[in-house]
Amino acid sequence: MKALQRIQGHIMRWIQERHFAEGQLIHERYKICRRLGKGSYGVTYLCEDIQTAQTCVLKRVYPLRGGHVRAQLIYERECRAMSAIDHPSIPSLLDTFQYHHYHCLVMEYIEGHNVGEWIFEQGLTFTELQSLQWIKQLVEVVTVIHQQGWVHRDISLSNVIYHQHKVYLIDLGLMWQQGEGTADVALLDELVSGDQEEKRIRRALDVTSDFYGLGHLLLFLLYSYEEEGNSHSSLTDRQERSWEEELQLHPRTHQMIRKMLLVAPEQPYQHIDEIAQAIDRIITDLESLPANNSTYPNIPPV
Numbered sequence: 001m002k003a004l005q006r007i008q009g010h011i012m013r014w015i016q017e018r019h020f021a022e023g024q025l026i027h028e029r030y031k032i033c034r035r036l037g038k039g040s041y042g043v044t045y046l047c048e049d050i051q052t053a054q055t056c057v058l059k060r061v062y063p064l065r066g067g068h069v070r071a072q073l074i075y076e077r078e079c080r081a082m083s084a085i086d087h088p089s090i091p092s093l094l095d096t097f098q099y100h101h102y103h104c105l106v107m108e109y110i111e112g113h114n115v116g117e118w119i120f121e122q123g124l125t126f127t128e129l130q131s132l133q134w135i136k137q138l139v140e141v142v143t144v145i146h147q148q149g150w151v152h153r154d155i156s157l158s159n160v161i162y163h164q165h166k167v168y169l170i171d172l173g174l175m176w177q178q179g180e181g182t183a184d185v186a187l188l189d190e191l192v193s194g195d196q197e198e199k200r201i202r203r204a205l206d207v208t209s210d211f212y213g214l215g216h217l218l219l220f221l222l223y224s225y226e227e228e229g230n231s232h233s234s235l236t237d238r239q240e241r242s243w244e245e246e247l248q249l250h251p252r253t254h255q256m257i258r259k260m261l262l263v264a265p266e267q268p269y270q271h272i273d274e275i276a277q278a279i280d281r282i283i284t285d286l287e288s289l290p291a292n293n294s295t296y297p298n299i300p301p302v
Ligand SMILES: Nc1ncnc2c1ncn2[C@@H]1O[C@H](COP(=O)(O)OP(=O)(O)OP(=O)(O)O)[C@@H](O)[C@H]1O
Pocket: 036, 037, 038, 039, 040, 041, 042, 043, 044, 057, 091, 107, 108, 109, 110, 111, 113, 114, 158, 159, 161, 170, 171
């Protein structure tokens, strides 16, 4: 009996991990061009819709863990959220279907690289001002999501695409809508790996999870500049120092990130508008400073 279950397990794993081949026609319509990536919720392909000659993205949802039930939940959630939110920075849902037991969805293709690729592969660096201008755009997208009662809950390096000075937010499979029950999301989140405390904050069913994701992303942008040789300290120093000691930031940027990352005793933000206002104020300050200013005047944080 156990041997049979093991064999079934191997077959299921083989089916899940078998990829669509380049040139393969899926659902008699979508020709696979190449694989864009494999995440914890499935595989994503760049393809051509042969009916319209449009380039699009096909996502085959099948999480590494959690099997059919979780696949179904993520799939339904992503389709529902993508249809509900109409914003130029969020890809539109173009088609949904089942293909050989796989849940598939087709969405608009967003050109460019995700932030992780920009920073770690393309070596792009952002000054503090650029980082804030960039995060400001993302905050505008998140504002629309929150206004419509949703929380994204998965703002991360691979889920934000940057192209020609514009940001795009993708991957809506973990979104939660205020007022809906918590049972389904509990099932979704149960299998997310990582540190328990971090997971609790990142997957919280309220806006603070997005503030936390935005705060982390902002830190990555700010560090891109430090990593490019603009840091004053040695690598050994830096391995032992926190971002608060390491990054030389405008005091208001510093305090804003502490609030976004829920660092005690700061009072966490309650509403995305507070972050938007804080960013605007810092940008105005930074723009008024002389170029190449490396030390900030004594500006109180609040
Ligand atoms: N609509 C889209 N347009 C362009 N690129 C996309 C689109 N959707 C996903 N991608 C890219 O495809 C790649 C794989 O995405 P996918 O969501 O499958 O996994 P991931 O985001 O890397 O991991 P995880 O889902 O575990 O967070 C990523 O590089 C992502 O930036």
